[in-house]
Amino acid sequence: xxxxxxPEPGASPSIWSRLSTITDxxxxxxxxxxxLELVNPLWTTHKMQARVVxxxxxxxxxxxxxxxxxxxxxxHRAGQHVRVGIPANGKHYTRTYTISSPxxxxxxxxxxxxxxxxxxxxxxxxxxxxxxGDYLPIGLPQGDFYLPDxxxxxxxxxxxxxxxxxxxxxxxxxIAQGRLPDTCHIHYAPHEFDVVLGKELKAMDRYNDxxxxxxMYSREGDDPSRNRFSSAQLDALCxxxxxxxxxxxxxxSLLEAIEQxxxxxxxxxxxxxxxxxxxxxxxxxxxxxxxxxxxxxDVETDGDSETPLLKVAEEAGMxxxxxxxxxxxxxxxxxxxxxxxxxxxxGEVLNEAGSIVQTCxxxxxxxxxxxx
Amino acid sequence: xxxxQYPVDLTDEQIEEFGRELEAIxxxxxxxxxxxxxxxxxxxxxTQRTMAVSxxxxxxxxxxxxxxxxxxxxxWPVALTIMGLGVFALGIAKILENMEIAHNVLHAQWxxxxxPEIQSNTWEWDTMSPSDRWMHSHNVVHHTxxxxxxxxxxxxxxxxxVTPMQKWKPAFLLQPIYFILLMLLFEExxxxxxxxxxxxxKGKNKLKDFTPLLKRIGYxxxxxxxxxxxAWPLAAALVAIPISFYVPFSPLLVFGMxxxxxxxxxxxxxxxxxxxxxxxxFPAGAHNFTLEQVEGETxxxxxxxxxLGSCNIEGSxxxxxxxxxxxxQIEHHLFPDMCSNRYKEVAPRVRALADRxxxxxxxxxLFRQFGTTWLNNLRLAFPGGxxxxxxxxxxxxxx
Numbered sequence: 001x002x003x004x005x006x007p008e009p010g011a012s013p014s015i016w017s018r019l020s021t022i023t024d025x026x027x028x029x030x031x032x033x034x035x036l037e038l039v040n041p042l043w044t045t046h047k048m049q050a051r052v053v054x055x056x057x058x059x060x061x062x063x064x065x066x067x068x069x070x071x072x073x074x075x076h077r078a079g080q081h082v083r084v085g086i087p088a089n090g091k092h093y094t095r096t097y098t099i100s101s102p103x104x105x106x107x108x109x110x111x112x113x114x115x116x117x118x119x120x121x122x123x124x125x126x127x128x129x130x131x132x133g134d135y136l137p138i139g140l141p142q143g144d145f146y147l148p149d150x151x152x153x154x155x156x157x158x159x160x161x162x163x164x165x166x167x168x169x170x171x172x173x174x175i176a177q178g179r180l181p182d183t184c185h186i187h188y189a190p191h192e193f194d195v196v197l198g199k200e201l202k203a204m205d206r207y208n209d210x211x212x213x214x215x216m217y218s219r220e221g222d223d224p225s226r227n228r229f230s231s232a233q234l235d236a237l238c239x240x241x242x243x244x245x246x247x248x249x250x251x252x253s254l255l256e257a258i259e260q261x262x263x264x265x266x267x268x269x270x271x272x273x274x275x276x277x278x279x280x281x282x283x284x285x286x287x288x289x290x291x292x293x294x295x296x297x298d299v300e301t302d303g304d305s306e307t308p309l310l311k312v313a314e315e316a317g318m319x320x321x322x323x324x325x326x327x328x329x330x331x332x333x334x335x336x337x338x339x340x341x342x343x344x345x346x347g348e349v350l351n352e353a354g355s356i357v358q359t360c361x362x363x364x365x366x367x368x369x370x371x372x
Numbered sequence: 373x374x375x376x377q378y379p380v381d382l383t384d385e386q387i388e389e390f391g392r393e394l395e396a397i398x399x400x401x402x403x404x405x406x407x408x409x410x411x412x413x414x415x416x417x418x419t420q421r422t423m424a425v426s427x428x429x430x431x432x433x434x435x436x437x438x439x440x441x442x443x444x445x446x447x448w449p450v451a452l453t454i455m456g457l458g459v460f461a462l463g464i465a466k467i468l469e470n471m472e473i474a475h476n477v478l479h480a481q482w483x484x485x486x487x488p489e490i491q492s493n494t495w496e497w498d499t500m501s502p503s504d505r506w507m508h509s510h511n512v513v514h515h516t517x518x519x520x521x522x523x524x525x526x527x528x529x530x531x532x533x534v535t536p537m538q539k540w541k542p543a544f545l546l547q548p549i550y551f552i553l554l555m556l557l558f559e560e561x562x563x564x565x566x567x568x569x570x571x572x573x574k575g576k577n578k579l580k581d582f583t584p585l586l587k588r589i590g591y592x593x594x595x596x597x598x599x600x601x602x603a604w605p606l607a608a609a610l611v612a613i614p615i616s617f618y619v620p621f622s623p624l625l626v627f628g629m630x631x632x633x634x635x636x637x638x639x640x641x642x643x644x645x646x647x648x649x650x651x652x653x654f655p656a657g658a659h660n661f662t663l664e665q666v667e668g669e670t671x672x673x674x675x676x677x678x679x680l681g682s683c684n685i686e687g688s689x690x691x692x693x694x695x696x697x698x699x700x701q702i703e704h705h706l707f708p709d710m711c712s713n714r715y716k717e718v719a720p721r722v723r724a725l726a727d728r729x730x731x732x733x734x735x736x737x738l739f740r741q742f743g744t745t746w747l748n749n750l751r752l753a754f755p756g757g758x759x760x761x762x763x764x765x766x767x768x769x770x771x
Binding site for chain 1: 405410418422480488489596599603607671
């Protein structure tokens with residue numbers, strides 16, 4: 001709330017930001033934007049929101065949301081992702097999704113395609129509960145997985161599951177610009193009916209001579225293992241793969257296999273990979289403490305499963321903020337960067353990056369890193 | 373076995389068991405937080421913001437009914453009635469913001485939602501005290517050391533004698549006047565309610581030791597004053613300047629009326645907040661504690677102290693919301709970071725638990741709670757009134 005919107009470096013303040021400096025005197029301690037939000041949530045400058053204008057079920061467990069971003073949105077590059085805040089069970093979760101629409105889209109909207117994954121509470125929530133008219137907080141487009149401006153290149157896309165989204169955006173962008181080079185695309189899915197954006201992919205394949213799509217169904221046919229990624233398969237589907245720039249996105253096992261294959265062929269430099277990072281850390285079975293890292297202070301030490309992290313920090317020579325030492329005043333609140341901690345009062349384990357940790361009543365449950 | 377010095381007839385084990393039962397209530401509620409609670413706080417915030425901005429425009433609207441306009445409805449009674457409505461609504465909006473929203477957000481009651489907009493460490497509230505300063509003196513000092521003499525600054529706020537345990541001195545003769553002054557200037561009082569300032573008045577530190585603190589408070593005060601007494605009145609006065617060529621009224625009058633309206637709204641909030649907050653720990657029957665009593669205090673005893681030192685006020689649903697659910701002061705002190713809409717649900721359970729253990733549960737009407745607070749204040753302005761307590765200076769200064 002206290003952080004004003006950062007203007008682009010070098011740009012002079014806009015008329016609106018000059019005006020809002022004055023109107024903020026009327027709105028204090030809030031900002032003008034908080035009151036504009038009452039009229040239209042898309043006009044806010046203190047946070048950015050997007051309105052869900054369309055939901056479309058791609059498969060039985062994948063859904064495309066069309067989002068209209070607020071005024072401060074800036075265009076993305078095909079392949080970039082965006083942070084989306086989702087309220088589920090009263091809590092606010094942040095997840096990163098690739099923008100699946102090309103930047104050339106004319107109505108200023110963009111789409112994200114979400115696949116419900118096993119145990120993924122949030123992706124399930126998006127796929128089942130989000131409806132048209134909802135407002136979701138969003139970030140600005142980020143990420144360096146995009147095509148270079150300098151053409152021509154001959155891309156080879158290797159994707160699996162919801163890893164299709166950045167490739168879909170890139171290919172569509174090239175088509176919209178009318179400069180699609182010779183493109184090969186290998187996509188893996190368990191079954192034909194599981195292919196996210198399948199209809200669109202097939203249509204693109206039909207209408208574009210230079211786009212070559214190979215859909216591989218890893219759980220269909222007599223011998224499904226033949227449909228898994230291998231260099232032999234690559235030779236068969238795309239004989240000139242060693243000359244191509246490879247853009248890969250999918251589950252870690254696939255990415256590892258591709259990396260190995262490219263390394264063996266001596267073409268690692270041609271490989272571009274986008275990884276989806278898991279927001280949760282697995283809870284270790286024994287959970288008996290571990291290495292504790294304090295990111296800002298750059299201190300690393302050991303913490304056992306009984307000693308509050310505040311004490312661990314103090315014994316390591318730090319003096320982090322604290323108050324009551326009994327969990328009521330929240331002066332010691334900090335964020336979990338990664339790893340697991342346990343609330344000593346309830347035994348609850350926090351393992352989601354970004355969780356708020358009260359250091360005076362939480363102890364390490366395995367390795368952890370705190371923003372202190 | 374009884375080794376504790378709390379005024380209850382319970383064994384040590386019983387107190388710990390009592391604490392565990394409270395903990396169970398707490399955990400049950402914390403585990404069940406969800407969409408319903410989020411919807412509640414979002415609705416209160418939206419209502420408050422809508423009310424705050426529209427009431428200010430109702431105050432503006434009333435300016436079109438001052439007699440100088442010459443139309444049929446342009447009379448002082450009409451103008452003042454409309455302005456009164458605006459002032460009342462603005463006062464309520466400020467009460468909602470301070471009590472049901474900010475007080476509770478700053479207690480980290482809503483941090484569990486992880487909504488970056490509703491976090492205790494970034495929220496700034498509509499009062500002169502900077503929120504982080506208040507969080508220290510309130511969340512840390514007051515909530516940890518509730519009603520412990522020489523530790524909890526809120527016991528008499530350094531200017532009043534609220535328990536006979538405080539030693540009488542002649543300055544307390546004036547405390548009925550402080551009482552009224554603090555009621556009217558509660559916002560300002562809270563802003564300067566600081567250990568450092570208190571120490572300075574006792575000559576324990578130098579002004580330059582806490583200049584950065586004063587600057588922070590000063591900036592917050594300036595922005596509050598700039599909003600209520602400069603920005604909103606000035607905008608009206610600027611519009612009034614061209615109009616005043618045609619309608620015979622002075623832009624200065626317009627400025628004064630809007631500033632005055634805002635002042636009254638702040639006054640309404642001050643009086644209400646003072647009334648509710650003074651009913652929290654000062655009515656008859658609330659216990660105070662000495663440092664000796666709380667030495668080596670366990671979690672169970674901490675719970676017991678919170679319960680013995682706090683008082684509830686009974687009232688309707690709307691009353692509870694307008695009091696920021698501080699009418700459930702006991703529940704708030706037991707579970708300071710439980711979201712406020714749940715206090716009314718746990719209150720019957722806490723009360724039943726207190727009855728079972730024979731612990732007094734101080735709950736009564738606003739009339740009784742504020743009445744005894746006021747009588748207490750008058751009585752304790754004079755010496756006596758109960759068992760005095762001689763603090764053991766050496767020990768106190770060591771801790």
